[in-house]
Amino acid sequence: MIAETGHYALVLALALALLQSVLPIWGARTRDAALMGLAGPLAYGQLAFVALSFAALTHAYVTSDFSVVNVVENSHSAKPLIYKISGVWGNHEGSLLLWVLILTLFSALVAFFGKNLPDRLRADVLGVQAMISVAFLLFVLLTSNPFARLDPAPMEGQDLNPLLQDPGLAIHPPLLYVGYVGFSMAFSFAVAALIEGKVDAAWARWVRPWTLGAWLFLTLGIAMGSYWAYYELGWGGFWFWDPVENASLMPWLSGTALLHSAVVMEKREALKVWTVLLALLTFALSLLGTFLVRSGVLTSVHAFAVDPARGVAILIILIVFVGGSLALYALRAPTLKQGGMFAPVSREGALVLNNLFLTAATAAVFVGTLYPLALEAMTGEKISVGPPFFNNTFGPLMLPVMLVMPFAPLLAWKRGDAARAARAMVYAVGVAVVATALVAGFARGGPTLAPLGVGLALFAITGAFAELVERSKLFRAPFAESVRRLRGAPSSTWGSALAHAGMGVTLLGVVAATAWPSEAVVALKPGQSVSISGYDLTFEGVSQRPGPNYASTIAALTVRKDGAVVRRLEPSRRLYAARQMDLTEASIATFGLSQLYASMGEARGDDATALRVTYKPLVTLIWFGAVIMALGGGLSLADRRLRVGAPRRAAKPVPVSAHPAPAE
Template identity: 55%
Template sequence: MITELGHFALILALFVAIVQSTVPLIGAARRHLGWMAVARSCALIEFGLIALAMLSLIHAYVTSDFTVINVIQNSHTDKPLLYKITGVWGNHEGSMLLWVFMLSLCSAAVATFSDNLPPALRARVLSVQGMIGVGFLLFILFTSNPFLRTFPAAPNGQGMNPVLQDPGLAFHPPFLYLGYVGFSVAFSFAVAALIEGRVDAAWARWVRPWTLASWCFLTIGIAMGSWWSYYTLGWGGWWFWDPVENASFMPWLVGTALIHSSIVVEKRDTLKTWTILLCIITFSLSLVGTFLVRSGVLTSVHAFATDPSRGMFILLLLVVAIGGSLTLYAVRAPALKGGGLFAPISREGSLVLNNLLLSCGCATVFLGTLYPLFLDAMGGPKLSVGFPFFNRSFVPMMIPMLLAVGVGPLLAWKRGDLLGALQRLWAAYIATGLVVLAAFYVTHGGPVMAVFGLGLSAWLFTAVLTELAERVRLFRIPAADSLRRAVHLPRSAYGMTLAHLGLAISVAGFSASAFDREAIEIVKPGGSISLAGYQVTLEHVDRLPGPNYIADDATIRVTRDGNLIRYMHPERRYFPVQKQTTSETSIRTNLLADLYVALGESDTKGDWTVRVYWKPLVPWIWIGAVVMAFGGMVSLSDRRWRVGVASRARRVEPRVLPVAGE
């Protein structure tokens, strides 16, 4: 009964979305306040209905209702409760339900926190959100229904892909989808602005917090996926330029450009049409990512769908959403005139350079990801685009961007002094030189590009701190006055500083990966491997039962200079239901480097393959990502980022003047 209730709620949500996508739009055109108010009610009702459908599917998984086909295919009675719940979105149908749930959550958030929006703009924004909801609800109900039943009930389920049974990947999709789908709000604001024919500073202030929140969630989602790949798959890597990884990276790049361009719209009343285009492209890339994962054109642990009809349906949605919005842009964008002028050397100019390099970088990733698929679809030869292409095309474009990130915030608006800004960065030059010399000495001369990357990280980190010191006039005025200025700095300034510092930290982690060391050997119990000053000894391997698997658990003693460091326990887990084996690595970290051990296969003699990696600074990759996301959240807490109006002034009681003679 609960399953039917969820299915019925999803059908009702479709009809509510149809009303939401039409009635408010007509009301905005006719200036009918009652019809425009329908948008808010529909958004809240749609969220409630889809939440009910989501809870119904979760109930079916938790109770192991094996009359539901989706539960049969993706769950099992022996599966731990956490993975029963997260198994809801560990498959195609459930993940698409999560997609529309996040979309309805975003629409409900706009409806709830949009009191400062003009009624017509709010109606149009929510109406566009409703149109997106109609498309994906139709897709779910007609091609990917998670509530289909079968009778009689199956005795047990087929279980979930063992690789997905991990806490990191359990929480990775919700964060990723909050980022993906969150950009739909910026898209809806852009379409609404094109319909109205008006973009101003207030519009930029309304768009920016939604974009920033989506960017923060997407940053965390990508970082969690990278961390999961690092510690679960057992190959020692954290990024493979996999098409599905690129699918999430592309909207992150353009979303970063969108955050910065919206600042120019607000401050200088220019780059209007460009910012509108970025809003459209960012969400369009999110839709392209959905197509890549759900259409069956890719073979990946992330890719669920194999039904061609689903791919055609999503392709049709892409044509309607992207083609329709770009057509509207082509018709209406020329009427949006920019007001402010600025010199090439200025804060605005640095942000334009930022946008240009990020957009070109995204275009490079897009080409490398989709060109092999396009060539294969046209009957051409099968190509594989991997590390060499991306490292030689994408990385060089990011170098000038990182240099500009250090200089740009020191430039003035409208017209800046580049020479003056460079002179104030003397501390960055010193830090860069010291780090490069130290890296050359420690690594005995390279690789040169990795050493250069560490120097670039030091440059950016010190330049960001220099900009903060300039804001509070550190060492130029009394310390008490500098402290007072620091206390009264807006939170958005601290958020920018933290985000840029996080980027510098991650760049150091990326660069240091060139200094990795590895050893892969076949050893007997009692045998040892030496690496980076560590002695790694395989003592014994025990077979242990798990909740829904059988594990070969290795006990490995790690020593350095004869001193015991710790015992490590990598595993190989065999899942009988799926007949699959996974690797569970063991990692020792001191935040400066990781010692990474993975257990491989055993031969008939009882020897085991053991992989040992030493990875300097690799934890900084994810530390930097967390700092970046935290910086975005700090900026989001600034009232000027959260609302489109100034804070309400405190009411002043009128003074009563004495009457003459009293």
């Protein structure tokens, strides 16, 4: 009965979404306050019914209700509780239900926090958001019903894909979906503004918090997915340019460009047409990611579905929303008034340059990801576009972004002083030059350009705080005054500095981990050792250990440094009986910012076991940098000046007569 309740709740949510997609927009056109006022209650009701449906599916998983097909195909009674819960979204149907839940949550948040938005804009935004909900609710109900019953019900389920039975995969999809769906708010605001034919600085202020929140969660989601691939897939890589990985990177890149463009629009009312276009394209890329994961057009460890019919349905959604919004954009864009002019050397100019290279990098990833699919569809020829293409195109396009990034905050709006900005960056340039020289002199092996990569990363890290140094007059004013100035700096300034520094930290980790790793692939018998980067690893033997829904074969390794035991590694291979699937589990030891990584291969007939041991210097900086970026985004979001809606203008006060009339 609970499963049927969840299904009917989705039907009721669809009915409310249909009403929300029509009545408020019609009310905005006819200036009917009552119809516009329905947007909020309808959004709350829609969220309540979708949340009820999601709770019903979660209950089916937790109680192992094997009369529900979705539970049978993706759960097992012996599975740990955390994976029963994460199994709700570890499949196509459940993940779409989570997508719709987050979508309705954002609608409700706009209804709650956007009460100071103009009534017409609020009604239009919630109406457009409801249209997206209608599309996905129809998709769930017609093609991907998570509550389909099975009669008779089996005694046991088929278990969740073992690759997904991991804490990282319990967290990664929700974070990623909040990012994907969060960009729907920028889309809805853009379409609403185009319907009204009005885009101004206030619009940029309204849209920026939602974009920043989506960007923050997408950053964390991509980082968590990267770390999961690093330790779970057993190959020790953190990014493989997999098409589904690229599908999450593209909206992140365009979303980053949108954030910077919205700043220019808010401050100077410039780049209106470009900012609106970025808002449309960023959500379009989020929908593209959904299509790639669920269409069956590619094979990936990240893919959820291989049903072409579902892929066609998502493609129709993609065409309708992207095509419709771009048609509206083509109609309205020529009528939008342009903002103020600015000199090439200015903060606006630097941010425009940032936008150009970020969008070019997005285009490079887009072409590399979709070209093989398009070629196969048209000619039947299969080709693969791998890391060499992306490294040789994406890297050079991001180089100018890293170089210009620290300079932009030092330039004034409208017309900047390049010489003054250069003087403020002298210390950052000095750090970069010294670091490059030291690394080139002392590093052993590695690519020729790797020392320059280290220098560039340190330039970005130190240069990120140049604006704070200038604001505080550090070393040019009494220390107490500098501290006071730093404490008084807006949180968005601190957030921007941290986000930019986080980019440099991630780059430093990428350069070090890819340029100077050490690896040994050996077959050891008990008692034998292997040395790598100053560590001695002794193989102690193999043991068996049962798990809740798997059996483990574990290789024990004792790690010594200068003769002293410093750590114990236990890489393993797990056999999941329900799916008869063998999975490698790496074991990782962290030393400072570097890691020693061990994975286990097949046992040999002579009692030897194949092992791969890798030492990756500074590899943790890759994900630490992403956390710093997200922290920077959070600080910017907390800025008291950055509100969900610009405040309404107060009514003009009525002059009071100096000689009030006598009371009657």
